[in-house]
Amino acid sequence: MSAIDLVGVRKQFGETQVVRGVDLAVPSGAFLSLLGPSGCGKTTLLRMLAGLETPSEGEIRIDGAVVNAVPPGARDIAMVFQSYALYPQMTVAQNIAYPLRKRGVPKGERAGRVAAVAEMLQLGPLLERKPRQLSGGQQQRVALGRALVREPRIFLLDEPLSNLDATLRSHMRAELIELHRRIGRTMVYVTHDQLEAMTMSTHIAVIDGGVVQQFGTPQQVYRRPVNRMVAGFIGTPAMAFVEGRVGEGGALTLAGTRVATVDAAPGATPVIGIRAEDVRLAEIGVPARVGLVEPIGHETLVRLHCDAGIVTARLPGDTAVQPGEQVHFTADAGRLHLFDPI
Ligand code: ADP
Ligand code: MG
CATH class of the missing domain: 3.40.50.300 (P-loop containing nucleotide triphosphate hydrolases)
Structure with a gap:
């Protein structure tokens, strides 16, 4: 009871x-x-x-x-x-x-x-x-x-x-x-x-x-x-929200790069929510420029500025990136959060 x-x-x-x-x-x-x-x-x-x-x-x-x-x-x-x-x-x-x-x-x-x-x-x-x-x-x-x-x-x-x-x-x-x-x-x-x-x-x-x-x-x-x-109230750093775009066959793109396949009509522009711990740097992925770098000991928080907005990444403490550097990032497709556009 x-x-x-x-x-x-x-x-x-x-x-x-x-x-x-x-x-x-x-x-x-x-x-x-x-x-x-x-x-x-x-x-x-x-x-x-x-x-x-x-x-x-x-x-x-x-x-x-x-x-x-x-x-x-x-x-x-x-x-x-x-x-x-x-x-x-x-x-x-x-x-x-x-x-x-x-x-x-x-x-x-x-x-x-x-x-x-x-x-x-x-x-x-x-x-x-x-x-x-x-x-x-x-x-x-x-x-x-x-x-x-x-x-x-x-x-x-x-x-x-x-x-x-x-x-x-x-x-x-x-x-x-x-x-x-x-x-x-x-x-x-x-x-x-x-x-x-x-x-x-x-x-x-x-x-x-x-x-x-x-x-x-x-x-x-x-x-x-x-x-x-x-989504935005729970978790630190706060979940990033960036604009996505759905193409043919449900291809969800973020700043022009395909990040997932979703069940949505072409032309939809859902907001993609991304938690910092789900972001990784990769050879191939969404192009971004490194902004603020905050070392917090065993981890480093890195702001990644891409065409769709700013995504924060929680990376290993020994990650060597400099503000201004060009990088690429990916996020686990299964861990993306989709919300209606405002
Ligand atoms: P919280 O604890 O989440 O900060 P409260 O429950 O204290 O919020 O207050 C919610 C809202 O109700 C606030 O805008 C507050 O000004 C108003 N409020 C609370 N108590 C009174 C009261 N006795 N008379 C008038 N307004 C009140
Ligand atoms: Mg109170």
């Missing part, structure tokens, strides 16, 4: 439609990322799951029961906010213990559970500090601890890592994956960072303009993006 179902959910603030009809079934135990650009409606969706906003239309079900009218405190859900939302006058230990105190958990048990969470999140030495005496990363861990301590059925996390530096973010990503594996609870994770979504999730819902563009596993949205929005 799904842990959460959204059925035709809409939300508008005044005249502004923010969520425009979302249907989603979140499998029990999933780590679902709501992934999309800033302003696409992710936080609004999460707040509706938490009960902090009411849908303008549609139904939200938790374990099969409609919860539209159930207040946040009665949903057995914990939410971690982007802004941490810690109580400044309380110590770390008191902040983490707060949800238990509110529910009348006895003091002795509270102390034990706070200690267990503090241990898991390496907060032991900080328990007597106040939030203002903590770094951003430490505050984030306290906010996570406060959500974890209750052991709710469902965790909602709104960009919990966005205020952390790159090293800590990568560490916390690993921690969250491990945490999800260990406790096996359903997690809904909001992020605009496709790397976070790809690395942590069992499922991803790519959102744009208040609508789910694609729902699937990380591999599905990466390998089989259903449209240009999804």
Whole structure:
């Protein structure tokens, strides 16, 4: 059974439609990322799951029961906010213990559970500090601890890592994956960072303009993006889009060079999407001029300017090419992505 179902959910603030009809079934135990650009409606969706906003239309079900009218405190859900939302006058230990105190958990048990969470999140030495005496990363861990301590059925996390530096973010990503594996609870994770979504999730819902563009596993949205929005949003460097042309017999050409055979009428001009890792330099292929060359250690990213546009190639680190050089490239026909022209 799904842990959460959204059925035709809409939300508008005044005249502004923010969520425009979302249907989603979140499998029990999933780590679902709501992934999309800033302003696409992710936080609004999460707040509706938490009960902090009411849908303008549609139904939200938790374990099969409609919860539209159930207040946040009665949903057995914990939410971690982007802004941490810690109580400044309380110590770390008191902040983490707060949800238990509110529910009348006895003091002795509270102390034990706070200690267990503090241990898991390496907060032991900080328990007597106040939030203002903590770094951003430490505050984030306290906010996570406060959500974890209750052991709710469902965790909602709104960009919990966005205020952390790159090293800590990568560490916390690993921690969250491990945490999800260990406790096996359903997690809904909001992020605009496709790397976070790809690395942590069992499922991803790519959102744009208040609508789910694609729902699937990380591999599905990466390998089989259903449209240009999804294709361009997932993967770094971003997928290149260049104009193709279909000739007789379905011959698809890119800058005049045949790259694949497709099932399309002569004269069609599909957009060809190419991922950097699928591009290789070759003796025979699409002619291009080398633009920017970016060595990143074991690999080098190379911009290739051809008549149809710019394609980025992810090449071995020892590739010796110079800006301005004339080269040829190919891409695996089976790995090209075709989209309708704009
Ligand atoms: P995201 O989390 O994806 O960045 P949000 O859900 O926060 O997006 O916001 C989506 C849109 O809804 C934004 O344009 C935002 O300004 C608008 N919005 C969010 N909350 C409110 C509100 N309470 N009143 C009016 N507009 C809002
Ligand atoms: Mg947001």
